[in-house]
Amino acid sequence: EAAVTQSPRNKVTVTGGNVTLSCRQTNSHNYMYWYRQDTGHGLRLIHYSYGAGNLQIGDVPDGYKATRTTQEDFFLLLELASPSQTSLYFCASSDLDRNTGQLYFGEGSKLTVL
Amino acid sequence: AQSVTQPDARVTVSEGASLQLRCKYSYFGTPYLFWYVQYPRQGLQLLLKYYPGDPVVQGVNGFEAEFSKSNSSFHLRKASVHWSDWAVYFCAVSMDTNAYKVIFGKGTHLHVLP
Numbered sequence A: 001e002a003a004v005t006q007s008p009r010n011k012v013t014v015t016g017g018n019v020t021l022s023c024r025q026t027n028s029h030n031y032m033y034w035y036r037q038d039t040g041h042g043l044r045l046i047h048y049s050y051g052a053g054n055l056q057i058g059d060v061p062d063g064y065k066a067t068r069t070t071q072e073d074f075f076l077l078l079e080l081a082s083p084s085q086t087s088l089y090f091c092a093s094s095d096l097d098r099n100t101g102q103l104y105f106g107e108g109s110k111l112t113v114l
Numbered sequence B: 001a002q003s004v005t006q007p008d009a010r011v012t013v014s015e016g017a018s019l020q021l022r023c024k025y026s027y028f029g030t031p032y033l034f035w036y037v038q039y040p041r042q043g044l045q046l047l048l049k050y051y052p053g054d055p056v057v058q059g060v061n062g063f064e065a066e067f068s069k070s071n072s073s074f075h076l077r078k079a080s081v082h083w084s085d086w087a088v089y090f091c092a093v094s095m096d097t098n099a100y101k102v103i104f105g106k107g108t109h110l111h112v113l114p
Helices: none
Strands: A004-007 A010-013 A019-025 A031-038 A042-049 A065-068 A073-078 A087-094 A109-113 B003-005 B010-014 B019-021 B024-026 B031-038 B044-050 B056-058 B064-068 B073-078 B087-095 B102-104 B108-113
Touching: A004 A087, A010 A019, A019 A031, A019 A087, A019 A109, A031 A073, A042 A065, A042 A073, A042 B102, A073 A087, B003 B087, B003 B102, B010 B019, B019 B108, B024 B073, B031 B064, B031 B073, B044 B056, B044 B064, B044 B073, B073 B087
Parallel strands: A010 A109, B010 B108
Antiparallel strands: A004 A019, A019 A073, A031 A042, A031 A087, A065 A073, A087 A109, B003 B024, B019 B073, B031 B044, B031 B087, B056 B064, B064 B073, B087 B102, B087 B108
């Protein structure tokens, strides 16, 4: 069974704060993604990666950095958090060789920026 | 550019009634289509997926969806809704040429009345 684990599950910070969201997958998948979910917008892609050291820009990248340190680990970085980044963040992984387009999601990380 | 439209932000049905959730996609190539479900306070889980082939796809928990190229649609159906189906349902599309990029609709909230 595919497994994607996110931490922390809940985070509260202040405007200008520094936040790191972590994601680990144990599926041996090559692709990993960070999405944000907001009412009225559905899921929007922030960044994605197809392997360690690789980073690709998604559809809403402004204000976010990301780093893929290993095949398993993908981090989302908010260096100067703003209230507009209050959202529910999902990490996902996929293996295009076997499951074209199918994503395996983590449980989500709820971020509140005061 | 490809897109996904879920025209109904909210659908309310009585338990035991039939259900159809609508999804329209825009893409001129061969789409891969998905329905995901998000139960309260959880991540997204795959309900079913369409890869080119039989247009009617069976999923988990009695759900099925039908692909229509002529209508650019991928509607989700269930013959008899259960209270546990209360959730948010997302339609998604990826492209045959760039399967790593998955585009989501804004989601449909399904409310089930007793």
